[in-house]
Amino acid sequence: MPFVATPDATGLNGRAYGGLDGNPLTWYDNVHYVRSTPVEAKKCVYLKNYSVSAGYNVTERDKVYYRRSKAGNNISGIVSRYATQFNADNKPLFPQADLVQDELAYVFGNSRMSGQLTAFRTELELWQQVTPLNTDGATYVVEFQDKYRTKGLEGWVKYRITPKLNCMGSGLFSSAKAVAVGNFQAGEVGAEDDKLTIVSGIMSRTPRWVISNTVSYELDDFRFNLRHRFMAKRKLNNTPTDQLFAAAAQYRLLDPVCRLQEPAHLAR
Numbered sequence: 001m002p003f004v005a006t007p008d009a010t011g012l013n014g015r016a017y018g019g020l021d022g023n024p025l026t027w028y029d030n031v032h033y034v035r036s037t038p039v040e041a042k043k044c045v046y047l048k049n050y051s052v053s054a055g056y057n058v059t060e061r062d063k064v065y066y067r068r069s070k071a072g073n074n075i076s077g078i079v080s081r082y083a084t085q086f087n088a089d090n091k092p093l094f095p096q097a098d099l100v101q102d103e104l105a106y107v108f109g110n111s112r113m114s115g116q117l118t119a120f121r122t123e124l125e126l127w128q129q130v131t132p133l134n135t136d137g138a139t140y141v142v143e144f145q146d147k148y149r150t151k152g153l154e155g156w157v158k159y160r161i162t163p164k165l166n167c168m169g170s171g172l173f174s175s176a177k178a179v180a181v182g183n184f185q186a187g188e189v190g191a192e193d194d195k196l197t198i199v200s201g202i203m204s205r206t207p208r209w210v211i212s213n214t215v216s217y218e219l220d221d222f223r224f225n226l227r228h229r230f231m232a233k234r235k236l237n238n239t240p241t242d243q244l245f246a247a248a249a250q251y252r253l254l255d256p257v258c259r260l261q262e263p264a265h266l267a268r
Contacts, residue, residue, distance in 0.1 A: 005033050041088035047073045063107045072098040081129075094143060098125040115157035122150045132186040132194055140191060144182040148203070151175055164218040172210040176203035204235035207242070223250040 009017040009032040019030035048071060055065030074093045082088040105118040126146040131139040152174030160166045180198050187193030209232035217224045224247075231242035 009033075037085070039082055039085050039088050041082050043078065043082075043093050045073075045075045045078065045093065047075060061108055061110050065103075065105055065107070067101075067103040067105075069101045069103075070099065072096075091141065094129070095125075095127050097127070099123070111160075113157065113159045115155065117153070117155040119153050120151065124148045124150075128182060130184045130186075132184075132191070133189050135190040142184060142194075142196060144184075144196060144198075146181045147179040148181075149177050149179050150203075150206070165216070167213070167215045169213045170211070173208060174206060174210075175208065176206040177201070178203060202235070207232045207234050221252040223252070224248075225250070 009019070009030065016024055017030055018024045019026065020035070021029055024030060049069075050071075051067060051069040053065055053067035055063055057063050072095055074095050078093065081091060081093070099122070101120060101122045103118055103120045105116055107116045108114065124147070126148075127143065128146055129141060129143045131141055134140050152172060154170075154172045154174075156168065156170035158166060158168040178200055180200055183197045183199060185195050185197070187195070209230070211230045212227065213229075214225055214227045216226075227244070227246045227248070229242075229244040233242075
């Protein structure tokens with residue numbers, strides 16, 4: 001059921017306004033909108049998310065694999081898209097977002113060191129809609145897609161120096177691009193001077209490098225962590241780099257290993 005704004009909740013009427021239940025003392029519902037005429041619609045919605053992969057064990061400690069993932073839905077826009085009965089009767093649902101990702105990875109590990117190196121490529125499509133005014137007083141529909149692509153290389157390595165001291169390093173190198181992003185501008189009433197412009201370019205807010213390092217030491221039930229993170233300069237960031245140094249301590253209250261008592265006849 002949609003909501004519409006009401007002047008009864010603003011200005012001089014604000015204090016006496018009773019909200020959805022008519023009682024001004026129940027402040028939690030004294031908002032500036034009320035229930036409107038119900039909108040009835042029967043639509044088919046979907047949410048898809050699947051991933052398939054294939055791997056090969058090069059040795060007992062080395063493995064390579066490829067994974068392809070895809071996700072999408074047409075759910076998130078159903079409330080705003082069908083705010084009126086006319087829209088519910090005349091506008092079909094369309095996908096809100098589609099995401100496709102490919103990964104190619106190498107995984108290794110032994111008693112002291114383990115790690116992974118992954119090359120990835122991600123494509124994101126966002127479906128957009130605008131409804132400008134036509135000369136007859138009705139609206140017409142303009143739909144387009146915003147498409148983004150990110151590719152890069154990500155890796156991490158964990159090394160056990162002693163049974164209680166270990167360090168871990170990770171790095172991400174990525175390159176993001178807006179492949180096609182729409183910008184709609186409505187002129188005078190009617191479609192004659194309305195304009196849809198498609199632009200492309202690099203993603204100015206995405207850093208090319210992100211590096212993180214952590215050193216951990218265990219002492220009885222305590223764990224001490226020292227972390228450093230470096231983020232390279234972004235195109236729309238005033239500072240040249242972004243660095244973080246952090247120290248933390250953890251205390252284990254309970255033993256995570258749950259041991260069951262052996263039966264008496266087995267303990268003898």
